[in-house]
Amino acid sequence: MVEDTPTLSIGEVSERTGLSVHALRFYEHEGLFVNTVRRGPGGRRVYSQDDVAWLDVCIILRASGLPVTALRRYAGLVREGAGNEEERLALMREHQERVTTEIGRLTESLDLIRYKVGVYEDVVDQGSAAAHRCHAPSPSADEERAPLIHHEAVVQ
Template sequence: MAEVTPTLSIGEVSERTGLSVHALRFYEHEGLFVNPVRRGPGGRRVYGQDDVAWLDVCIILRASGMPVTALRRYADLVREGAGNVEERLALMREHQERVTAEISRLTESLDLIRFKVGVYEDLVDQGGAAAHQCHAPSPSAEADGMPVLQHGTAVR
């Protein structure tokens, strides 16, 4: 007896992945699925668990900033099967570099935000009476021992 693969409706896949029905149709239209989306007896889209697993990968890659064009290329490579591991690796390394650079930019931003939070907490603790410049960098900030961000902006 053949094993029956459970099928999911577009609504069920939407619930499981958090993607809207519109987004699922967009993914199909853009060629982002590895396997063609199947149709049930009434012509409605039906999905398998493997489709949901692939969508989970797509969601993570998109959330990390991978452009749709790169995701499409990745899906194409996966669809082609074995023999293109070097291309997949190159695509993922390029994306890894973009994500690493973004993390660095966000870390720098977070450092500044943390500093500002500390300054404002100190002002609140002092009753807000102290006048303090907390918005403009000073040319002499580094000489004054103030932290300076990588791009040269003093932290105030």
């Protein structure tokens, strides 16, 4: 019986996922697909909707900082099927911890940026008389900004 699943070209998958054709070939070469990329007549790559859905997962995991080696391992575990859920869970928990730590770092950075925006808004609103205050927060800064005060080199 002939399979009636619609197939997509590499260009169509590129458009749908935002990954370049080069990146799609790289993903295939690195073993990041769960299913083997099929070839159509003439040897051209053909993809299924399942392939696109898997790529969406890969894109999110990569954007969150998951290394290619870990993504390759995860794809391999998924490819193997049931029975390795504990290993998948461990991999995802480890990555969750890294992402949580990075969110903490980014939150600290955002706090500093918000502080600097406030300082420069004050300077702009008050004119040049307040300009001397834009290099470091004053000792009387709000308590919630206190952790940032100790990083004078960063504040400048």
